[in-house]
Amino acid sequence: MKRPLPLAAATVLCLVLAGCGGSDDQADVVEGDFDGLVSAAQEEGSLDWYSDLPEALIESVATGFEEEYGIEVNYIRSVSSQLGSRFAGEAQAGNPQADVLNIASQGFWEEAVGQGWFSELTDDTVDSLDEWPEEFLYDDTYALINVQPLxxxxxxxxxxxxxxxxxxxxxxxxxxxxxxxxxxxxxxxxxxxxxxxxxxxxxxxxxxxxxxxxxxxxxxxxxxxxxxxxxxxxxxxxxxxxxxxxxxxxxxxxxxxxxAGVNQYAGVVEEAAHPNAARLFMSYLLSMEGQERVTAGIAASVLEGVPGAMELPSGYTEIxxxxxxxxxxxxxxxxxx
CATH class of the missing domain: 3.40.190.10 (Periplasmic binding protein-like II)
Known part of the structure; x- marks a missing residue:
């Protein structure tokens, strides 16, 4: 797994390098064939993840995914406001740099869905959706990947x-x-x-x-x-x-x-440069193993029986x-x- 680029350095690098991020030669997405999706994702070889999760959780998820599929995860971590602004600027310019984004801002996701910045998720390409609670997939586009009570x-x-x-x-x-x-x-x-x-x-x-x-x-x-x-x-x-x-x-x-608490959401970027790897990664995030890593004793999962996940308090309320x-x-x- 590559070390993350500092946010400012990554911005400069992507501005300098022609073709960084989204590409006109985007690969076709394999549908209805999980083994075929894995093979296509492995051919793509890597993916880019923007996240505002704690870095220890990011490292754990990236390591688990790479060990499972041999696909390198490059990530940029920042606070929600900076990450949202960065991605929005890239998306508006038609050159998104991320394949998968997760950010704890409901307002961001409502705007992003309206702008068409993220792909619809189906169990034909995101295998774990078959077991994912429907109420925690929003607009068929982004999912709640963990909840951190305050x-x-x-x-x-x-x-x-x-x-x-x-x-x-x-x-x-x-x-x-x-x-x-x-x-x-x-x-x-x-x-x-x-x-x-x-x-x-x-x-x-x-x-x-x-x-x-x-x-x-x-x-x-x-x-x-x-x-x-x-x-x-x-x-x-x-x-x-x-x-x-x-x-x-x-x-x-x-x-x-x-x-109340902090809700973390994730989705696949519509113009992802690595679309098969992005969907495989999203499936991993929603799987039992992925949820174990993305909660890791400091957050709750909407899946039942995730080892080590926190239990939400009885009076937890979403605001x-x-x-x-x-x-x-x-x-x-x-x-x-």
């Missing part, structure tokens, strides 16, 4: 409280010591809307009264908390917190039974991105960020 992280060495519920986060002892993700990030705002709808406006106002530390991202923010700059951070993901715990950081993550947009001003006013 929770509460705290520093076990410094925090005077160990909140187990969202209401316990509003403890006066956390005045000036609560870290919160900025509402500019849709996933954070979705969680705040969930809390507003579930507990009422007062809970967000109580958070605001604690003079929270507001950060653009809780990825570096959680590292700041490890360094003692905060006691509690919300809303937190296992994919962010667990690697630090594994390294010995004094952290704990609690995922309450009532919560549509359109609802977040409709309520953004109210959320900002209550939090007073």
């Amino acid at each position: 929770g509460i992280a705290y520093n076990t060495d410094t925090s005077p409280v160990q909140p187990q519920t969202w209401e316990e986060v509003a403890d006066p002892q956390l005045d000036g010591r609560l870290m919160m993700g900025d509402t500019a990030v849709v996933a954070y705002s979705a969680q705040y809307l969930f809390l507003k709808d579930t507990y009422g406006d007062d809970l967000l106002s109580d958070y605001a009264a604690l003079d929270p530390i507001v950060v653009d991202s809780l990825v570096p923010g959680t590292q700041q908390m490890v360094a003692g700059e905060a006691d509690v951070a919300i809303p937190s993901l296992s994919s962010v917190v667990q690697p630090l715990i594994d390294e010995g950081a004094p952290l704990e993550l609690v995922i309450p039974e009532d919560t 549509p991105e359109s609802d977040v947009n409709d309520n953004q001003d109210a959320i900002d006013e209550l939090l007073d960020f």
